[in-house]
Amino acid sequence: MSIATQHGAQSEPDASSPAGDDVATGTDLREGAFGNATGLVCRECGHEIALGPHYACPECFGPLEIAYAFPEVTREQIEAGPRNIWRYKALLPVPDDIEQSPNMEPGFTRLLKAHNLGAALGIDNLWVKDDSTNPTNSFKDRVVACALSAAVEFHSKVFACPSTGNLANAVAAAGARAGIRTVVFIPSNLEKPKQVNSAVYTDSLVAVNGNYDDVNRLASEIAGEEEGWAFVNVNVRPFYAEGSKTLGYEIAEQLGWRLPDQIVIPVASGSQLTKVHKAFQELITLGLVEDKPYRVFGAQATGCSPVSVAYKAGVDAIRPVKPDTIAKSLAIGNPADGIYVLDICRQTGGAVEDVSDEEVREGILLLARNEGIFTETAGGTTVAVLRKLVESGQLDTTLDTVVINTGMGLKTLDAVSDRVGAAATIEPSYAAFTGSGVV
Amino acid sequence: MSIATQHGAQSEPDASSPAGDDVATGTDLREGAFGNATGLVCRECGHEIALGPHYACPECFGPLEIAYAFPEVTREQIEAGPRNIWRYKALLPVPDDIEQSPNMEPGFTRLLKAHNLGAALGIDNLWVKDDSTNPTNSFKDRVVACALSAAVEFHSKVFACPSTGNLANAVAAAGARAGIRTVVFIPSNLEKPKQVNSAVYTDSLVAVNGNYDDVNRLASEIAGEEEGWAFVNVNVRPFYAEGSKTLGYEIAEQLGWRLPDQIVIPVASGSQLTKVHKAFQELITLGLVEDKPYRVFGAQATGCSPVSVAYKAGVDAIRPVKPDTIAKSLAIGNPADGIYVLDICRQTGGAVEDVSDEEVREGILLLARNEGIFTETAGGTTVAVLRKLVESGQLDTTLDTVVINTGMGLKTLDAVSDRVGAAATIEPSYAAFTGSGVV
Known part of the structure; x- marks a missing residue:
């Protein structure tokens, strides 16, 4: 698996992480692109690098996650925010104007x-x-919304994922709404309804002959080889996971x-x-x-x-x-x-x-x-x-x-389709109903 | 079709509407059961009767709808309300404590x-x-929530509907959460997935040999014959429709x-x-x-x-x-x-x-x-x-x-299942992907 995107993003390349030049993103980030996030820190060794489309520590290959310098945040500020996840934007790696970018506006569910x-x-x-x-009817809309913000800030050309279901739906839908090209990879033996539920949003559904692990490996390979691809659960995973x-x-x-x-x-x-x-x-x-x-x-x-x-x-x-x-x-x-x-x-x-x-x-x-x-x-x-x-x-x-x-x-x-069904099948008359034993 | 429920409800029986005694509901309504609603008024002839499980004008058989005496209502009052339809409860035929009754809490969608x-x-x-x-993924949750409130206030024993899909889902789900018996009538040739999507909530799904019109007629007949049944789109329709x-x-x-x-x-x-x-x-x-x-x-x-x-x-x-x-x-x-x-x-x-x-x-x-x-x-x-x-x-x-x-x-x-699908089916390799023509 190629870890291709380890150069610093928001600042000069970090001296301790090898620079890479095979990813177009990360060189022209705007001020405040990631809100109060300050860097990526390794959960294993604590090594910190600049924000960028990276997911593995250049020192120990441990997982990277977002570090922040939070300002004071009050309940009142949050309660005055929109009725979706962006009410918590001060606590997420997203810009302060995130509501202005077309997105799915997920969250604040019951x-x-x-x-x-x-x-x-x-x-x-x-x-x-x-x-x-x-x-798109799962929690994946939350994580994908954060990944989408990162992909937009990194000027990614393609928004992608390997998936067997919920994630594919969320990525394809969010990409459609944002007007960013999506490519979604699924195992070719996936049930037709699940394919439809992604293909309805994108014309780039790619069926892969193999199981989910095979699809996942292919996604990592593409993330390493192609420029400007944001794989939500691969190279922008630290941003995604924060959702x-x-x-x-x-x-x-x-x-x-x-x-x-x-x-x-x-x-x-x-x-x-x-x-x-x-x-x-x-x-x-x-x-x-x-x-x-x-x-x-x-x-x-x-x-x-x-x-x-x-x-x-x-x-x-x-x-x-x-x-x-x-x-x-x-x-x-x-x-x-x-x-x-x-x-x-x-x-x-x-x-x-x-x-x-x-x-x-x-x-x-x-x-x-x-x-x-x-x-x-x-x-x-x-x-x-x-x-x-x-x-x-x-x-x-x-x-x-x-x-x-x-x-x-x-x-x-x-x-559950074999477990539930009609209690009775009757002719359309009151007599048939009263005789059915249903009530 | 029997119009069985024309006696007054909130007050003494209206002299101009024939009293009935075949419906147990409507005789012991609590104060404020319908909020600011004041009566049922015929949309055709303007005749007004007291609030009750009625849907047709006793004078002209025209459709009844809810009449109100609204107090002053401010934007601030509404905005301080819950993030669902009950923020507008002052404008609906529901009690002021509606949030306390278990319900689906629908609305305030994107x-x-x-x-x-x-x-x-x-x-x-x-x-x-x-x-x-x-x-339950359709606007029907709004109307069913208002019908449920009416059914509860009328002390109905059964919460029911004829339906081919969305309404059945909404009624069966809302009834389950409210702990009220539901009976849902569908045409027996309804697709299995739609049956499952209602039967998962209720053990009283009744399949009727006939088309939707037949099912609907049967529902009206049962509403007229049985005591204490609230058919959301039949005898409590005026309350339902307000949703x-x-x-x-x-x-x-x-x-x-x-x-x-x-x-x-x-x-x-x-x-x-x-x-x-x-x-x-x-x-x-x-x-x-x-x-x-x-x-x-x-x-x-x-x-x-x-x-x-x-x-x-x-x-x-x-x-x-x-x-x-x-x-x-x-x-x-x-x-x-x-x-x-x-x-x-x-x-x-x-x-x-x-x-x-x-x-x-x-x-x-x-x-x-x-x-x-x-x-x-x-x-x-x-x-x-x-x-x-x-x-x-x-x-x-x-x-x-x-x-x-x-x-x-x-x-x-x-x-749409015949209209969309995979753009390509490939082996799990980068070479296969680049050769696929998808990107």
Whole structure:
């Protein structure tokens, strides 16, 4: 894998990172292109470089993430902002005029008090953060919006991703609206409906003969070879990943500027869980919420549960697996942020748990029947893990608890289509109805 | 059809309307159950009766709608409200504590400035009101939320509807969250995915051997025979229909408390168009926006265009048709509010136009490719009509224009699944990619 884009961007090339000249972007950044972000810092060795389309540390190849110098930020400033993720723009690597650039305006989705589901599970106070109502119906709109901002500021020619579903939808849609060329790579055996849901936005859907890992490798290769391509989850990943922080900000604001006591989050790469935790920590540091303990729980499907396996074994290393689960949007066998998920869940007194595909299906119906939310398999996984955590006593049912729903059921209809259907089929008469036994 | 529920509700039975005793509801309403609503008034003869689960005038069988005595309402009061339709609760037939009842919390969806679509069509300033991001992905969540409030206040036992899609989804989901029994009636030949999308929420999906008209007739019969059933679009229709006003309120607020110059709205029963107009008039009367002229345009699919046909013929009567179009959510052959749509479009200097199924498909792609919004066939119809209105000179491209998208494309994938797909299928190598001709 070529790491091609390690020259400094916002300032002179950093002396400690090798300069590259094969990427056109990063040489003519405007003032304030990344708001209060100050650089990219390695999560492993702490080495810092200038902001640019880079994702791996030039010293140790560890993952880079955004460093900031936050000004004072008040609740009032945030509350006066737009009803989407840009209300938190001061805390994101985006310019102050981000609202002026055509974008999907995602976020500020519902935080619903889940009275029925709480009662069904025996949890006193439960909320569902419902990201299925984002523009392309998953949380991916948040991260893609931040990646798009970076791509625009880097003057990228092409906005791209490897994906099997939600991410492809979000990238293709956001690129269409922004008027930037998109190229989306998918495994060629992807179900037709999922292909349509991306191809409707772009004429550059590329089907690749191989599995998701093959597609991902090809994307990294193209990112290394081609000039001016912004692969959202490859070379602009540090900017992209910051978008997940907005889930944490919103939950705290919607709870009345306080942190929940417990939160259950699905784990694919693990990025979302680590970023929600980061968001909570930032809110504490900025004095926007009271400092208090909270427990973070990770949810996986048993058919792809490398983090849960490591958690239960009490080890720090994640052993990669070959995914075999219906929860395809969580099916990352070698999760990049898995070790950080372990750290956070252990440190906060949470846990990582996994559930079978059968339990995933039950989780989907449990949420639909109790709260009127039709989630995809990832959300079914998270709700089923919530139930399992209660049953095993790992979750304290007297504490305020939030569960995140990251996507919507119309994208994974097959998961439940054999489980639900008409209660009766009748002739169109009142007599037939009263005789049907339905009521 | 039995009109069973004509006794007075909030006060003593109205002397001019026959009392009935076959409906358990309406006898023990709490104070303020319907907010500032004062009664039900016939749109044809002006006869007024007390609030109750009634939909037809006891004098002339004309449609009943809600009458109000509005207090002073300020922009500041509204802006301080929740980020959903309940910010307008003072203007709806709902109690002041409506937020406390578990409901879907729909509305306050995005109003997106459509830079690209505007440029493509030659319209200087165009916005898309995107109701596809509602909880069950259509505007029906708005009307169902108002119907649910009425059903709860009437102590209804069952929350029900006849439907072929969006309405069934919205009713089943809202009922699940509210903890009220739902029964949803659909034609038995409805596509399996649409059945799943309702059955996931309710175990009382009833398939009826017949077309939508047959299902609708059965629903009216049950509404007349059974006690305590709230059929959202039958006996609580006056309350239900008011929910569409929130589309108009939101558009005005999101434009900065001003009315658009032109608005294009899909026409099925015609209720939505008449209610958006009513909302605009209420905002003017309340002094919340400046009084100014605006043009209202109606959009139909040619395969079910009885209102457009009447408009073009210059007549007042709507001749019912047998629908034959892919825009199934607009396929009402005998639209109840068709004559009011004609009135409004003519009086405001607008028009009613229709487009072919081929143009509907083009409309879907036009919106997706330009703005990253994947709409269903109803939205494709509306966008295609917008284009046709520009091409025919009926729409003034220099005036501020809003187009409403009422639903989302995942529910009608078949409409475009033969039109879009992969640009290339390649082996997973960089050489294969560069040779593919995609870039």
